[in-house]
Amino acid sequence: MEQLYQLLHGWFANAPDAVLRTVAIVVPILLIITVFPGVFAYITLIERKALGRIQNRIGPNRVGPWGILQPIADGLKLLTKEDIVPRRADKFVHFLAPVIAVVPAIVLFAVLPVGPGLVPVDLPIGILFAFAVSTASVLALFMGGWASRNKFSLLGAMRAVAQVVSYEVPMVLAAVAVVMAAGTLSTVGIMHKQAGGFLNIAHWYIFQPWGFVGFVLFVIGAMAESARTPFDIPEAESEIIAGYHTEYSGFKFALFQMGEYLASMAMAGITVTMFLGGYNGPGVGWKYIGPLIGVGYFFAKLLSIIFVIIWIRGTWPRIRVDQLMAFAWKVLLPMSILNIVAVAIAHYMESKFWAWIVTAVLLFVAAVILSKIGSPQNVERRTYRYAA
Amino acid sequence: MNAAFWILAVITLMGALLAISLRNLVHCVLSLILFFLGVAGNYFLLRADFLGAVQILIYIGAVAVLILFAIMLTRNVTGTEGPRDMFGLGWWAGLITAALVAVAVWITLRSAPEAGVTSAGQAVGSVEAIGRELLTQWVVPLEVLGVLLTAALIGAVVIALEEVRRRR
Numbered sequence: 001m002e003q004l005y006q007l008l009h010g011w012f013a014n015a016p017d018a019v020l021r022t023v024a025i026v027v028p029i030l031l032i033i034t035v036f037p038g039v040f041a042y043i044t045l046i047e048r049k050a051l052g053r054i055q056n057r058i059g060p061n062r063v064g065p066w067g068i069l070q071p072i073a074d075g076l077k078l079l080t081k082e083d084i085v086p087r088r089a090d091k092f093v094h095f096l097a098p099v100i101a102v103v104p105a106i107v108l109f110a111v112l113p114v115g116p117g118l119v120p121v122d123l124p125i126g127i128l129f130a131f132a133v134s135t136a137s138v139l140a141l142f143m144g145g146w147a148s149r150n151k152f153s154l155l156g157a158m159r160a161v162a163q164v165v166s167y168e169v170p171m172v173l174a175a176v177a178v179v180m181a182a183g184t185l186s187t188v189g190i191m192h193k194q195a196g197g198f199l200n201i202a203h204w205y206i207f208q209p210w211g212f213v214g215f216v217l218f219v220i221g222a223m224a225e226s227a228r229t230p231f232d233i234p235e236a237e238s239e240i241i242a243g244y245h246t247e248y249s250g251f252k253f254a255l256f257q258m259g260e261y262l263a264s265m266a267m268a269g270i271t272v273t274m275f276l277g278g279y280n281g282p283g284v285g286w287k288y289i290g291p292l293i294g295v296g297y298f299f300a301k302l303l304s305i306i307f308v309i310i311w312i313r314g315t316w317p318r319i320r321v322d323q324l325m326a327f328a329w330k331v332l333l334p335m336s337i338l339n340i341v342a343v344a345i346a347h348y349m350e351s352k353f354w355a356w357i358v359t360a361v362l363l364f365v366a367a368v369i370l371s372k373i374g375s376p377q378n379v380e381r382r383t384y385r386y387a388a
Numbered sequence: 389m390n391a392a393f394w395i396l397a398v399i400t401l402m403g404a405l406l407a408i409s410l411r412n413l414v415h416c417v418l419s420l421i422l423f424f425l426g427v428a429g430n431y432f433l434l435r436a437d438f439l440g441a442v443q444i445l446i447y448i449g450a451v452a453v454l455i456l457f458a459i460m461l462t463r464n465v466t467g468t469e470g471p472r473d474m475f476g477l478g479w480w481a482g483l484i485t486a487a488l489v490a491v492a493v494w495i496t497l498r499s500a501p502e503a504g505v506t507s508a509g510q511a512v513g514s515v516e517a518i519g520r521e522l523l524t525q526w527v528v529p530l531e532v533l534g535v536l537l538t539a540a541l542i543g544a545v546v547i548a549l550e551e552v553r554r555r556r
Contacts, residue, residue, distance in 0.1 A: 090412075090414075093414070093415070093418065123437065124437060124514065124515070125437045125438055125441050125515060128438070128441040128442070128445070128515075129437075129441050131441075131445060131449075132441040132442070132444035132445040132448075132449065133444070135444070135445060135448060135449025135450075135453075136444070136448060136449070138449070138453055139421065139448070139452075139453070139456075142453070142456050142460075143418070146414060146456075146460065154460065157460070158457075158460055161453060161456065161457055161460075162457075165450075165453060165457075168449070185515055
């Protein structure tokens with residue numbers, strides 16, 4: 001934003017200052033609210049295609065060649081659907097919930113450095129801001145579930161709140177490790193710390209033992225926070241219909257979906273920034289085309305994380321409620337705290353090589369022990385009565 | 389700057405007023421969240437970014453969600469029955485609380501340095517400054533608070549365990 005203002009100031013030196021400032025504020029906002037929902041629309045297509053392939057189907061292929069116009073058809077269909085509000089619902093809160101589902105998800109993109117110099121706002125507390133904003137999304141789930149006056153919705157909302165609150169703790173602690181290593185809370189600063197080295201790749205935090213553990217913890221937390229399978233018990237359709245958005249139809253339903261997808265995209269973007277070096281990669285420093293390559297890297301990394309999330313959704317069953325909670329508190333939380341200790345060890349050890357080895361061994365042993373402790377005990381072998 | 393302050397002030401006060409005057413408990417909490425947001429906005433306006441983000445993270449993300457969770461588990465949140473006691477006998481308590489708050493504000497304003505918010509704002513409210521202060525000058529209160537909260541946490545777990553054991 002600031003850089004855009006400087007640039008505009010250079011080009012139109014005699015234009016009034018207020019106009020330039022307004023343009024410099026409005027342009028990034030317009031970019032965010034056009035580009036990311038566009039990407040969202042096509043991620044739904046990718047997801048349907050990929051899930052189709054995983055389930056041995058073809059997926060949408062009727063609208064346009066290879067089904068590429070499917071998102072537009074979906075949007076139009078949802079727009080023309082009747083908007084049903086239950087008679088005893090709390091009308092105002094029911095209306096407000098889908099809006100609140102989308103707003104924090106979009107605000108999250110404000111601190112993401114997409115390419116060299118392409119960050120809407122470089123806040124000195126960027127990461128903290130992102131977590132603060134992302135916690136607001138749980139309100140939408142609660143409001144939607146509560147306002148619907150439906151038992152299933154309320155159950156979904158309760159599950160959603162419990163899940164999001166539990167998984168936020170290890171997720172934030174995983175980010176604390178990165179903040180400690182980088183020594184800054186700014187997203188741009190964290191990303192710059194991972195620049196350089198072999199092919200501009202070697203310094204990514206994911207190649208450190210604690211970085212890898214943090215990456216795994218963070219992606220699990222992000223998936224749980226945006227209620228994606230296998231953490232989709234808030235909207236488990238076989239148990240509680242559709243959870244908090246059972247009573248939503250038409251475009252309000254679409255807004256809930258959009259909020260969920262935008263939140264997972266933003267979380268994937270923050271993961272890329274914190275662990276995968278942001279837009280860093282070979283060739284970013286080149287003249288003229290370097291920034292373009294950087295933007296390409298960013299979106300390639302973001303989409304690959306999204307793809308892994310889709311992949312997991314397609315192949316894993318849903319986790320049970322008690323398993324879900326036990327996993328968050330008994331495995332992820334101790335692991336994330338140990339991860340912070342590992343960062344401190346790595347920071348204070350003289351030799352980087354030995355620090356790598358020591359933290360890797362420590363974290364590996366901890367992971368093995370914790371997964372033994374955290375897994376359910378006394379589980380009898382399942383016997384099938386009718387199947388072979 | 390000034391316009392932003394007035395907008396935020398109206399939002400904050402509106403949230404606070406709605407939170408104490410609405411009948412439906414869930415609506416009250418939602419207005420309370422509006423109030424928290426307004427306060428966070430004021431922190432941002434005063435260039436205390438860290439405080440603003442923490443305000444959202446803790447008050448909206450944790451405190452309000454916890455209140456909502458508690459309300460969700462209770463019956464009869466609409467509260468249409470029962471007397472509206474806001475201007476009844478309770479006004480003595482309100483008056484005393486208001487007086488105490490006024491004294492607290494007055495003491496704070498007196499001991500605060502001369503309006504140095506805009507000039508040194510960034511340095512005073514930055515994460516580094518707060519962290520350094522917390523771990524040097526205020527380290528003993530910080531540790532004591534940590535011990536207190538840990539004790540409270542363990543106490544909560546013990547109480548919960550008792551209930552589980554009784555149920556079996």
